Amino acid sequence: MASMDTSNPPSAAARRAAAIARHLAGLSPRAAAAPVVERSACLSYTPPDSAEPAPAFSTLELRALLDGHHLRERDWVFGAMEESPLFCPRRRGGKVFVSPDYNEGKEGQREATMRRVGHLARRGVFRGWLTDPGAEAELRKLALLECLGIYDHSLAIKIGVHFFLWGSAIKFLGTKRHHDKWLADTESYAIKGCFAMTELGHGSNVRGIETVATYDSKTREFVINTPCESAQKYWIGGAANHATHTIVFAQLHINGRNEGVHAFVAQIRDENENVLPNIQIADCGHKIGLNGVDNGRIWFKNIRVPLENLLNLVADVLPDGQYVSMIDNPDQRFAAFLSPLTLGRVNIAVNAVYISKVGLAIAVRYALSRRAFSITPDGPEMLLLDYPSHQRRLLPLLAKACLMSSASNFMKRMYVKRTPELNKAIHIYSSALKATLTWQNMTTLQECREACGGQGLKTENRIGIFKAEFDVQSTFEGDNNVLMQQVSKALYAEFLAAKRKKQPFNGLGLEHLNGTRPVIPDNLTSDTLRSSRFQMDLLRLRERDLLKQFAEEVSNYLARESREKALMLSYQLAEDLARAFTERTILQIFLDDEKNVPAGSLKVHGLSSYKLMIR
Numbered sequence: 289m290a291s292m293d294t295s296n297p298p299s300a301a302a303r304r305a306a307a308i309a310r311h312l313a314g315l316s317p318r319a320a321a322a323p324v325v326e327r328s329a330c331l332s333y334t335p336p337d338s339a340e341p342a343p344a345f346s347t348l349e350l351r352a353l354l355d356g357h358h359l360r361e362r363d364w365v366f367g368a369m370e371e372s373p374l375f376c377p378r379r380r381g382g383k384v385f386v387s388p389d390y391n392e393g394k395e396g397q398r399e400a401t402m403r404r405v406g407h408l409a410r411r412g413v414f415r416g417w418l419t420d421p422g423a424e425a426e427l428r429k430l431a432l433l434e435c436l437g438i439y440d441h442s443l444a445i446k447i448g449v450h451f452f453l454w455g456s457a458i459k460f461l462g463t464k465r466h467h468d469k470w471l472a473d474t475e476s477y478a479i480k481g482c483f484a485m486t487e488l489g490h491g492s493n494v495r496g497i498e499t500v501a502t503y504d505s506k507t508r509e510f511v512i513n514t515p516c517e518s519a520q521k522y523w524i525g526g527a528a529n530h531a532t533h534t535i536v537f538a539q540l541h542i543n544g545r546n547e548g549v550h551a552f553v554a555q556i557r558d559e560n561e562n563v564l565p566n567i568q569i570a571d572c573g574h575k576i577g578l579n580g581v582d583n584g585r586i587w588f589k590n591i592r593v594p595l596e597n598l599l600n601l602v603a604d605v606l607p608d609g610q611y612v613s614m615i616d617n618p619d620q621r622f623a624a625f626l627s628p629l630t631l632g633r634v635n636i637a638v639n640a641v642y643i644s645k646v647g648l649a650i651a652v653r654y655a656l657s658r659r660a661f662s663i664t665p666d667g668p669e670m671l672l673l674d675y676p677s678h679q680r681r682l683l684p685l686l687a688k689a690c691l692m693s694s695a696s697n698f699m700k701r702m703y704v705k706r707t708p709e710l711n712k713a714i715h716i717y718s719s720a721l722k723a724t725l726t727w728q729n730m731t732t733l734q735e736c737r738e739a740c741g742g743q744g745l746k747t748e749n750r751i752g753i754f755k756a757e758f759d760v761q762s763t764f765e766g767d768n769n770v771l772m773q774q775v776s777k778a779l780y781a782e783f784l785a786a787k788r789k790k791q792p793f794n795g796l797g798l799e800h801l802n803g804t805r806p807v808i809p810d811n812l813t814s815d816t817l818r819s820s821r822f823q824m825d826l827l828r829l830r831e832r833d834l835l836k837q838f839a840e841e842v843s844n845y846l847a848r849e850s851r852e853k854a855l856m857l858s859y860q861l862a863e864d865l866a867r868a869f870t871e872r873t874i875l876q877i878f879l880d881d882e883k884n885v886p887a888g889s890l891k892v893h894g895l896s897s898y899k900l901m902i903r
């Protein structure tokens with residue numbers, strides 16, 4: 289330590305002047321003695337890709353398995369984003385990182401989203417999305433939207449509302465006249481569509497909506513009206529700023545009779561984006577996330593739309609006011625009107641898994657470079673991922689994300705090959721997987737956020753902002769809890785049908801219920817616990833027991849209550865059963881997928897380790 293000369297101490301002013309001089313020269317008080325802060329291992333950074341040994345399997349093969357399809361198209365759309373300043377690319381270490389600026393205000397984010405949509409449209413990303421026929425075209429569209437969703441949730445939702453809600457309603461609820469008039473213009477963004485189903489007073493309970501469309505046979509028009517405040521359309525994506533057209537869900541009244549919920553097309557803005565007369569629009573305001581989407585509220589003051597604007601595949605009104613439908617049962621007719629939501633659910637489920645993967649990639653990479661504490665005197669501090677506790681926090685989530693990838697690919701393949709016979713299964717699987725995969729995404733993101741410590745809170749590091757951006761996935765296009773109730777109700781119906789017809793279970797993977805109860809061995813060795821057979825048996829056993837208990841409980845209540853009330857009172861078993869069904873389904877799909885992977889390193893070192901990490 290240098291000794292101090294105290295015989296003639298400098299004045300305070302002299303000390304301050306010396307400090308300022310040192311500061312201006314860029315030197316700290318100790319700088320003369322120790323000129324540089326030493327580089328510390330805990331602050332050094334080497335990208336894990338170069339510091340860690342290469343994996344024992346091909347990551348390209350793993351990517352092909354997890355992405356499942358259209359790898360080249362995915363890379364192409366990533367390229368289309370990286371090349372444009374609209375996507376805020378930053379180049380570092382030979383890589384391009386793209387991410388929106390979430391620090392922008394609500395209006396700035398909305399306009400940025402719309403400009404990005406414009407860029408993608410000009411690049412031809414949406415070509416054929418509604419007009420190309422066949423499963424291949426649908427899978428391509430889904431692949432591209434998945435990539436856009438990895439970039440930004442608002443971008444994917446803005447596009448999803450336009451194509452998957454407005455576009456699917458025109459395509460699947462409309463007939464040739466609607467297709468001819470609107471599909472091509474939707475694909476080119478000549479018009480911008482939105483989807484007005486939810487109202488302030490009714491969200492999950494769509495059947496209770498209060499907007500009315502009254503048929504006027506004299507003018508062959510429908511008069512659409514918002515009769516009360518609770519009937520205002522609420523949360524409508526695209527309505528606040530940009531949409532020119534909307535699908536309006538309303539109760540159809542003909543000659544004083546209510547025929548139930550139907551879908552109509554209405555224009556809400558002109559080509560200069562001015563709101564049309566007798567339509568009132570307000571903004572839903574700032575949200576906790578998804579601020580790049582302009583959600584709005586809409587009131588209709590007796591606007592008139594022509595008879596042709598009824599989407600008439602399911603039911604039609606003849607000019608004289610006669611109501612005709614190919615579906616007699618009102619419940620089934622109502623269910624048919626909700627069909628555009630299915631594609632949205634499939635996409636939400638897939639998107640949730642991708643976001644879990646992004647969160648996990650960030651958290652695992654951080655854990656491979658961040659060091660904290662040393663367990664030996666003077667030894668280097670440990671990498672976070674070398675802590676068994678940290679592995680335990682992240683790796684089972686990684687395994688689950690990979691299993692859920694298989695499930696989401698299965699769902700997509702089933703959806704694009706849909707037939708009328710598959711509709712029930714598609715509804716059940718898409719409801720179950722949408723709920724489970726989006727809940728799992730939130731659990732994963734929270735763990736990833738904490739695993740990154742304070743850095744997880746920085747918007748720039750993405751995970752924290754993802755929590756706010758993707759939280760809404762559990763609510764829109766079917767609230768998760770309500771969807772899971774529908775799953776257990778459907779399983780109950782399968783149970784009753786099998787019993788009544790004295791026929792074995794067939795479909796939904798329930799065939800295991802036809803066999804004997806799986807036996808759990810008394811002596812549980814480590815090998816047994818890790819075997820696929822044992823894990824599958826456990827999940828099947830749980831599902832079997834819960835279905836039986838649920839059916840018994842409902843039947844007990846039915847002795848004195850209505851069917852609706854009996855199901856409502858059995859909510860706890862209903863929730864447990866729906867979860868048990870979904871988790872068994874997810875494992876079963878993964879094991880089936882695994883069988884199809886050719887023998888090799890991916891099977892041995894990649895997939896088998898996922899099964900070991902499940903908990």
Ligand SMILES: Cc1cc2nc3c(=O)[nH]c(=O)nc-3n(C[C@H](O)[C@H](O)[C@H](O)COP(=O)(O)OP(=O)(O)OC[C@H]3O[C@@H](n4cnc5c(N)ncnc54)[C@H](O)[C@@H]3O)c2cc1C
Pocket residue numbers: 449483484485486489490491492493522523524525575578583760763764765766767768769770
């Ligand atoms: C950002 C955002 C964007 C949206 N975009 C659109 C859009 O473009 N178009 C559109 O039409 N809608 C849109 N929505 C609306 C969305 O679909 C609804 O919010 C959703 O259907 C839930 O309705 P709700 O908000 O009224 O909740 P509610 O139905 O009131 O549910 C509230 C809670 O009650 C529970 N609950 C409800 N019913 C039951 C029951 N029977 N048993 C037990 N519990 C129950 C639910 O689980 C939930 O937790 C959007 C919503 C948001 C937040």
